[in-house]
Amino acid sequence: MKFNTKTIHAGQKPEETSGSVMPPVFFTSTYAQEAPNKHKGHEYARVTNPTRTALENLLSGLEDARCTCAFASGCAAMDALLKMLRPGDHVVATNDLYGGSYRLFKEVFEPFGISFSFVDMRSVDNVGKAITPDTRMLWVETPTNPLLKIADIAGIAGLGKHHGAYTVVDNTFASPALQQPLNQGADAVVHSTTKYLGGHSDLIGGAVSTSNDEIYENLTFQTKTTGAVPGPMDCYLALRGIKTLSLRVERSCQNARALADYLRNHPMTGDVRYPGHSDHPGHEIAAKQMSDFGGMVSFSLKSDDQESAEKFMSNTSVFTLAESLGGVESLISHPASMTHASIPKNIREEAGLKDSLIRLSVGIEDIDDLIADLDSAFDSL
Template sequence: MEDIECTKFETKAVHGRSGFEIRTGSISYPIYQSSTFRHEGLNKSTGYDYSRTANPTRDEVEKTVADLENGKACLAYSSGMAAISGILTIFASGDHIIVSDDLYGGTYRIFEEIYKNYGIEVTYTDTTNISNIEKEIKNNTKAIYLETPTNPLMKITDIKEVSKLSKKHNALLIVDNTFMTPYYQKPLNLGADIVIHSGTKYLCGHNDALAGFVILNDEKLTEKLRFIQNSIGAVLAPFDSWLILRGIKTLHIRLDRQQENAIKIADFLKKQEKVIKVLYPGLEEHEGHDILKNEASGFGGMISFYVDSKETVEKILERVKVIIFAESLGGVESLITYPYTQTHADIPDNIRQRLGVTDKLLRLSVGIENAQDLIKDLKRAIGTK
């Protein structure tokens, strides 16, 4: 196997790190569906011994994702939550982490229900205002954890500014880049120390694999995370690694279409009487529009919107036909989700209400279908005359 030289994102995505397998010339990188590997003799190894520690297919997807994020190293996990858990294991009892107050419910759950039991202290704040973060910093603050855009309220944080603050206080800056992907946003270039992806979403793109990724540049931190991952065993399987490699090949094409559709749908939703507010960073009136325009090359395919009543929510979820009522996001199919009872059900109701994750909020992951078909589907579901 050999590394190929390419500089543009699209070429890197299509060809991956190696481009092909040099031994056979296979264009589709092989699935090394083996748990163990033969040794030629005592103290002789091919570099692969046991797939929990290393597997050629997983190596290829890790190197490819690292290249796309402009990182030096990447670790592939069995899910996005496994990736987040892997990062949190580097912290010790008594450490303090500042976290975006609007974030995926599963991330909130792992902070509150799992790692608080190990003595990790967590403070949630609106990270869109840098002063909010600064006033929460303590002597034991070890990290700042951002979603940007946030899930589901699409709030934007200035990564460059938070990076300056984190470095000033010797804290790690961790950024979940799932919504934007490395095609639109590269947090490491903006000053982040660690980038997380739920590879299940846009990187996969076809709703057929679970995966998580952690990308970073620090060699010592990489070694520590690899030791932890190998010890715990939450690694990405060979077949799922191949599925992600396959998905990444079309990432840029899918995202451009999804964004194109999202802009049209956001404009449509703004004009609907039963839609109270549309949350999409691509809209010029969005509070974080200018920040994202400065730090990213696109606005993505995620839209959240408020409707006038819970009854309207129920009608939309029952009536959509082309758009599918299902959890998750980032696939070629358009999916609509009800955060209040699905992705954010584990967040206490008083917190949901304070943030704005109400029973009138819907989240739409825009797919690659024809935009007019999607708009017709929404028209019928909303009840537009």
């Protein structure tokens, strides 16, 4: 089954009792049992819900995974995975990391005796040098947020297998429409389903897909025990959003490519980060492991100062100044003060994230309107 068809049919079938083509929204907290410990697949909604199960089956099909667990947010999905670790365990992660991930690592798990090393994962050798006998997990973002660095999933996963460490890939920026990390050797894939999968900025959710039995058993234990599960309505919205994932991502990629070229040629633009440019440091790897280069573009102004960047971002009208990404609408954001504010300034700058950086999540609007909007913002400077 081709991917475009999977977004509609993978793991799906008409609902058994009514024949409903779309999975119904099952608003229930509990289920009738025929006898004690004898039930029809569901017993309590924290553990399972039919709408959630439909979403999990669909995500498994998209990521070529045996199983998926859905969570109440991307952070909840990460939290569940990290709870596999024990005091003394070590994690190697990219140094260009989503701020929420960094906060979870450093402020929640590090005090419990988990240690973290942050390295530039554009080099597989950097990852190898950071691995210790205590390393249990390699945490990969590719493309990274917000600098769009590219990591070699297969190369890093090979290191993980050699050293007995799980390779986890945050696939939120690419989405399974562009990249399936499990097919490249990763052990688990994390998503914020809030972003491209939901696609309409109307839900919060997360998921982990895997074909590893130990990881899945841990995830289902966390689902039952800590209960950070999505409600049935959010699951339904994600199911509905995924139906158009291929079309939305295709248009977003087209628009991002055109905007990246426009920005590169604008006299007031400085550095433009977009993996689709042939001189992007990770272009060749991205071309190998992704089917397209995504809908995210980051850039700085030639003046390279925060004040000008903030003025620019405050003078767009089609681009909305807001956090998040992956929706049908185009968003503009200031990572240093928004999505990555929890990372100390010196650490951000060491990774290359300056206070002047601007991040675009390119939506599916008409490209002429998007360019005209950025033209107007440039004229305001």
